[in-house]
Amino acid sequence: xxxxxxxxxxxxxxxxxxxxxxxxxxxxxxxxxxxxxxxxxxxxxxxxxxxxxxxxxxxxxxxxxxxxxxxxxxxxxxxxxxxxxxxxxxxxxxxxxxxxxxxxxxxxxxxxxxxxxxxxxxxxxxxxxxxxxxxxxxxxxxxxxxxxxxxxxxxxxxxxxxxxxxxxxxxxxxxxxxxxxxxxxxxxxxxxxxxxxxxxxxxxxxxxxxxxxxxxxxxxxxxxxxxxxxxxxxxxxxxxxxxxxxxxxxxxxxxxxxxxxxxxxxxxxxxxxxxxxxxxxxxxxxxxxxxxxxxxxxxxxxxxxxxxxxxxxxxxxxxxxxxxxxxxxxxxxxxxxxxxxxxx
Amino acid sequence: xxxxxxxxxxxxxxxxxxxxxxxxxxxxxxxxxxxxxxxxxxxxxxxxxxxxxxxxxxxxxxxxxxxxxxxxxxxxxxxxxxxxxxxxxxxxxxxxxxxxxxxxxxxxxxxxxxxxxxxxxxxxxxxxxxxxxxxxxxxxxxxxxxxxxxxxxxxxxxxxxxxxxxxxxxxxxxxxxxxxxxxxxxxxxxxxxxxxxxxxxxxxxxxxxxxxxxxxxxxxxxxxxxxxxxxxxxxxxxxxxxxxxxxxxxxxxxxxxxxxxxxxxxxxxxxxxxxxxxxxxxxxxxxxxxxxxxxxxxxxxxxxxxxxxxxxxxxxxxxxxxxxxxxxxxxxxxxxxxxxxxxxxxxxxxxxxxxxxxxxxxxxxxxxxxxxxxxxxxxxxxxxxxxxxxxxxxxxxxxx
Ligand SMILES: Nc1ncnc2c1ncn2[C@@H]1O[C@H](COP(=O)(O)OP(=O)(O)O)[C@@H](O)[C@H]1O
Ligand SMILES: [Mg+2]
Numbered sequence: 035x036x037x038x039x040x041x042x043x044x045x046x047x048x049x050x051x052x053x054x055x056x057x058x059x060x061x062x063x064x065x066x067x068x069x070x071x072x073x074x075x076x077x078x079x080x081x082x083x084x085x086x087x088x089x090x091x092x093x094x095x096x097x098x099x100x101x102x103x104x105x106x107x108x109x110x111x112x113x114x115x116x117x118x119x120x121x122x123x124x125x126x127x128x129x130x131x132x133x134x135x136x137x138x139x140x141x142x143x144x145x146x147x148x149x150x151x152x153x154x155x156x157x158x159x160x161x162x163x164x165x166x167x168x169x170x171x172x173x174x175x176x177x178x179x180x181x182x183x184x185x186x187x188x189x190x191x192x193x194x195x196x197x198x199x200x201x202x203x204x205x206x207x208x209x210x211x212x213x214x215x216x217x218x219x220x221x222x223x224x225x226x227x228x229x230x231x232x233x234x235x236x237x238x239x240x241x242x243x244x245x246x247x248x249x250x251x252x253x254x255x256x257x258x259x260x261x262x263x264x265x266x267x268x269x270x271x272x273x274x275x276x277x278x279x280x281x282x283x284x285x286x287x288x289x290x291x292x293x294x295x296x297x298x299x300x301x302x303x304x305x306x307x308x309x310x311x312x313x314x315x316x317x318x319x320x321x322x323x324x325x326x327x328x329x330x331x332x333x334x335x336x337x338x339x340x341x342x343x344x345x346x347x348x349x350x351x352x353x354x355x356x357x358x359x360x361x362x363x364x365x366x367x368x369x370x371x372x373x374x375x376x377x378x
Numbered sequence: 379x380x381x382x383x384x385x386x387x388x389x390x391x392x393x394x395x396x397x398x399x400x401x402x403x404x405x406x407x408x409x410x411x412x413x414x415x416x417x418x419x420x421x422x423x424x425x426x427x428x429x430x431x432x433x434x435x436x437x438x439x440x441x442x443x444x445x446x447x448x449x450x451x452x453x454x455x456x457x458x459x460x461x462x463x464x465x466x467x468x469x470x471x472x473x474x475x476x477x478x479x480x481x482x483x484x485x486x487x488x489x490x491x492x493x494x495x496x497x498x499x500x501x502x503x504x505x506x507x508x509x510x511x512x513x514x515x516x517x518x519x520x521x522x523x524x525x526x527x528x529x530x531x532x533x534x535x536x537x538x539x540x541x542x543x544x545x546x547x548x549x550x551x552x553x554x555x556x557x558x559x560x561x562x563x564x565x566x567x568x569x570x571x572x573x574x575x576x577x578x579x580x581x582x583x584x585x586x587x588x589x590x591x592x593x594x595x596x597x598x599x600x601x602x603x604x605x606x607x608x609x610x611x612x613x614x615x616x617x618x619x620x621x622x623x624x625x626x627x628x629x630x631x632x633x634x635x636x637x638x639x640x641x642x643x644x645x646x647x648x649x650x651x652x653x654x655x656x657x658x659x660x661x662x663x664x665x666x667x668x669x670x671x672x673x674x675x676x677x678x679x680x681x682x683x684x685x686x687x688x689x690x691x692x693x694x695x696x697x698x699x700x701x702x703x704x705x706x707x708x709x710x711x712x713x714x715x716x717x718x719x720x721x722x723x724x725x726x727x728x729x730x731x732x733x734x735x736x737x738x739x740x741x742x743x744x745x746x747x748x749x750x751x752x753x754x755x756x757x758x759x760x761x762x763x764x765x766x767x768x769x770x771x772x773x774x775x776x777x778x
Contacts (some may be wrong), residue, residue, distance in 0.1 A: 273570025
């Protein structure tokens, strides 16, 4: 397996006076957020976090508001200076990087899309999208040519000369997305990019991100507080609470085996049939099941398996890696659907 | 301590507590009565001695030492290094700039009461400047007012005042904008500068004319320097404010692209603070005009002198006439710099293209003109949403 795009080890960010002492202090670092605030007047926004993001992966960080997601994602490029720990991007330690090195990282390797867009109001769409290239020192015609290409890619063709305040929220975020893409970075960080948009536009933008990810294959770290967004986009999801990691895994891991009550509550509203794979409802093979029954892959989403199972007169076999691991029948699917009905 | 406590303890039960408030007069009554008593005593003792009017200009020690200092300055102006290398060059530089503008706009150095470019040249040039930084309306106003100066026979005085204001404003910006930028970027600079600015603005203008005249002699140079001191605070404050006011998320977005400090200044901070900075220039200009007028007291040429001289001979007509000219000049300067600040608003260019439109759209106004609606329709079309969904413009409020 090739090396991860981003690797985070024991990352801490403590806001407040004397915060740098807390990660190293065994007693203080064990305190809960409330106790810590009371004792030291410090807020530990990120506590001892470690994870890897593989190349080309969409890694989602999820948690309620105030759980430290924005702080975490800003620590990755030191827009917020981490208190301690290690952040490796392509194997290079970001925390040890000098000013020039850090600038190069931000200019060429990692760019970011913000919740409130962060567009420059005095610049046209074209100049906003080409801003990063200008900062990098690209000539006017070069950067405009590249920006036009990107503007078309994000679906804003014809709006090159508009100013941000003439655009709707969704279009402004397309500009933000275009600006992040223009520099052709390896990794794009998203900090709740669509939470300021209304649901319809949000759905389109999510589709847009999925499309771009398919087309360009960039590594993405995506922060959200919306579980359905996380499940839709994320290859893997890290759930945070009060700065601490609670569980990290694929969407169906989280829904199928929540690590604790907190996550269980979180995922209780999810339509399980849309998220879980057959793996979670496979039962041991019964002797009565004919060996020549239909076979489905264990990673198939339950909803997609419904027609096959319903049309089969006998249970359906489930295989994983070419080996039959068990069977499912109508009852197992109906029980999942039933649970979703009663939860709703 | 314990003694006091004990005294109190023993003293407390003795007097009847109920009658206490009535018997003891209040603190204020006591103070008033004692003041009256002292006053009467003083009257009795001092009556007739040392209570007559003070001699008007009796020399005190302070007077004397200041006059000595004055004499010292006069004697050492030519060879003291501070004067030789700081004050005198500064004075000549300011004089040179002031001269450039006065000969261009007001009167030639040869004493001819006409500017180098002719009075029509002055009117034309200023009108063109007004048009370039403002709009047609203020350009017409400028032309009309300067022609009016000519008709009133105050053209040279008015243009002298204008030239000095221009000199002072240029120097103010030269000093004020860099300082304002530093104060806007570095909190520490702001903390050092703010009390100084407060002090400069607390000083009544009258107060620093004399010391300035002492150091820089009377004339246009000290008038300009006094004006710079008076006009710089608003420029510095507003520049710093304009930079500090930039939203964190915009700055963060710029940083996330790897800007250097200088790039951030040039591509983000200055453009976004531009409107506030131009407002500062407007405030500074108005301050400069009022100070240049007052600086007539230290022999600054211009309308101020006309007013001062006319008042000395109770020539009300001339004084009011010149006063009116000052007001008109103030209006021109204000209108032109305001028009310039309007134009400095982001995106004002497109507003001019799109025709007149109130730049201050109310915050709740989510409905846009046609380009906005087109935008929303396009937005949906790109993402593939179906017509007949929720009202498309509900998505059109960036703040929501
Ligand atoms: N600059 C700051 N100074 C002090 N505390 C902060 C600062 N920024 C964030 N915090 C605190 O850190 C915690 C996490 O904040 P944030 O990362 O913004 O959470 P999220 O993005 O998940 O909503 C919050 O409790 C917040 O109050
Ligand atoms: Mg956040």
